[in-house]
């Protein structure tokens with residue numbers, strides 16, 4: 001490989017070298033096919049071009065180098081006419097999707113230029129090739145490229161000063177939303193929530209169309225957009241209000257954008273219009289069915305910012321970045337892919353609206369109380385395929401017969417589902433009680449048209465049932481008759497020639513032939529015409545066989561064509577119903593999420609929290625939903641929480657200082673409160689005996705210390721940035737979870753900052769806060785401020801060890817047991833002994849140990 005790469009650096013005029021830059025060549029000196037390649041490449045300069053040559057997709061010049069380097073394939077070269085050899089790398093045609101997926105995952109766009117006629121048809125001239133698909137990270141449609149459990153978003157962003165517009169779509173499901181707001185930090189958070197696969201940015205930069213891969217820096221990238229995403233630089237023109245507006249009006253056949261709530265959101269319109277133009281340009285070959293654009297506002301949802309998403313491990317764990325061990329993992333009992341994606345969306349957008357939460361809770365409650373109903377729905381949902389994406393594929397003309405069959409099978413389950421929920425009372429189940437009649441008709445029609453086990457290929461027949469179309473039946477009968485004739489021919493000719501081993505065969509080059517072993521060639525009748533001689537056999541045709549063959553092949557072509565046309569018409573019919581199917585999918589997905597949450601509530605013994613108007617957070621015997629599931633049953637120690645009830649400030653403070661030794665369970669408790677609040681605001685039941693929870697506008701977290709090496713920030717600076725963000729944005733409606741503020745600096749600095757932060761939160765912001773710390777001095781705050789209380793996670797001290805009780809109780813911890821933890825971790829005894837001596841000295845002389853009030857008055 002190394003040799004190949006170094007060769008690739010060289011230019012054409014060195015011996016044995018090959019060309020890696022098509023700009024360096026005199027195109028007229030390339031052979032015809034390479035001229036065409038360069039022509040296509042010039043039209044798609046920012047994508048890797050997969051060019052079909054026989055059984056391979058080949059890449060040339062710099063694309064060959066990219067393909068070889070990124071996918072560790074062999075880089076070689078090919079003679080390309082008088083210009084000499086050009087760099088070449090390739091993949092077998094049947095494996096293009098896998099390789100393209102890998103490239104797209106690395107942030108590349110891929111253009112597929114396929115042969116659109118048979119080499120035989122071309123008869124010596126250059127085979128006709130066309131671009132059949134442009135795949136960019138945000139425009140995946142292929143089943144194998146998409147993750148079932150996750151939406152694949154394409155987003156577009158328009159920024160003017162501190163105002164911004166953001167639109168996003170998942171073209172595989174058709175979801176299309178747009179929003180507008182101020183404050184670029186909110187834009188960053190929204191982008192982080194969506195984790196788009198690709199983001200479009202209008203720019204004046206010269207390199208339009210360039211794709212910035214994750215991690216690549218560019219001066220055209222606005223600072224508020226994290227470099228960890230893939231960006232595509234677009235022209236400003238389609239993002240102008242006029243163009244964007246008229247494109248949207250035309251696309252959705254609207255007279256005004258009022259109906260979709262966008263008339264007064266120019267930035268949202270610009271982002272959506274620019275996104276639409278991109279789809280129109282890159283997806284010419286696939287008709288993309290988008291749902292009508294919807295606008296939304298950020299204030300409709302509880303803000304789960306990227307720190308909180310990371311710290312509370314909502315979709316993946318902090319340590320390994322994996323799904324297993326995340327909140328999503330612990331909650332997901334969905335039965336369909338649509339439900340799985342919906343749960344993920346819900347978790348990242350908890351509600352603020354008590355009524356909305358209540359409807360979800362009512363549904364869960366009904367499903368918790370009615371075991372048979374829950375069980376029956378879950379069983380049935382397991383038989384429903386990914387209707388959302390199947391419809392997307394049908395709409396874009398990519399669905400095959402198996403897809404339509406899966407869709408029909410799923411639609412056929414809907415009446416049964418409606419029957420199961422016919423007596424249900426809760427809103428999300430009632431939504432499933434009526435199946436639109438046209439859905440039943442469509443499902444039945446597909447089932448009546450498509451055979452039981454259709455092939456993947458849709459252009460080679462075998463897809464449509466008999467009895468569906470008289471013309472098709474006629475053609476089938478003709479083909480079958482001819483095939484029977486061929487089958488009889490073998491028997492007849494064996495009799496006529498007396499050669500029992502005579503065979504009738506078929507191949508693509510010669511068509512039908514009669515094969516006789518060479519030793520029997522003297523028995524060949526005079527009307528046989530020799531066509532081919534092989535080592536052991538001779539192959540013949542006869543005039544009559546040739547005539548039949550033409551008839552059969554023509555009839556077969558006609559048959560396949562008609563089958564294909566019937567199939568495409570059926571697929572288009574599905575596309576015409578896309579909107580209805582997608583509405584149904586959404587209803588099914590929501591019911592699936594709630595059914596899963598109900599199942600979880602029963603298995604794990606969760607309770608329905610009372611969601612109230614005030615600021616109270618009262619949790620009786622709460623548990624951490626993930627840790628509880630990771631421990632043997634009964635091992636998790638429940639703990640209660642009581643915050644923010646102004647009437648009972650003694651027992652329900654705004655701010656809790658939480659102390660306790662290392663590994664006693666402070667972080668776990670802190671997260672538990674945040675997770676319970678989030679779960680409650682998606683409408684879920686929660687792991688507690690009882691809970692009464694006021695709505696939070698935002699959950700802030702500062703947990704653990706992670707160096708942000710990517711941005712070159714130290715642990716302490718990351719911590720301070722996050723703390724500053726909290727102090728600048730929290731309100732009295734927020735829930736704040738702080739773990740270890742001020743740890744990454746000198747003790748006095750750290751303690752002073754921690755004190756000042758806690759004081760500010762308790763007095764100025766009055767947010768509900770849990771502040772876990774090893775600075776026991778902070779316990780003094782409770783004697784100064786009425787809305788601050790001390791809690792500790794208890795341990796039992798034994799002569800030679802400490803036992804973790806994991807119980808949170810009123811009062812402040814007196815000791816840290818840090819040296820004990822060091823001993824348990826295996827620090828050498830001599831170090832432990834010395835540490836104890838040093839601690840004794842420090843405690844004797846430290847002013848901090850005298851208490852902060854004294855310190856203040858010094």
Ligand SMILES: Nc1ncnc2c1ncn2[C@@H]1O[C@H](COP(=O)(O)OP(=O)(O)OP(=O)(O)O)[C@@H](O)[C@H]1O
Nearest residue numbers: 635636637638661662663664665666667668669806
């Ligand atoms: N309530 C509980 N019941 C049972 N086990 C618990 C409980 N809380 C915590 N644990 C266990 O204790 C371990 C340590 O907890 P955690 O990380 O929260 O400690 P910590 O006090 O934050 O420690 P440090 O100060 O070192 O960060 C957890 O991994 C968990 O397995």
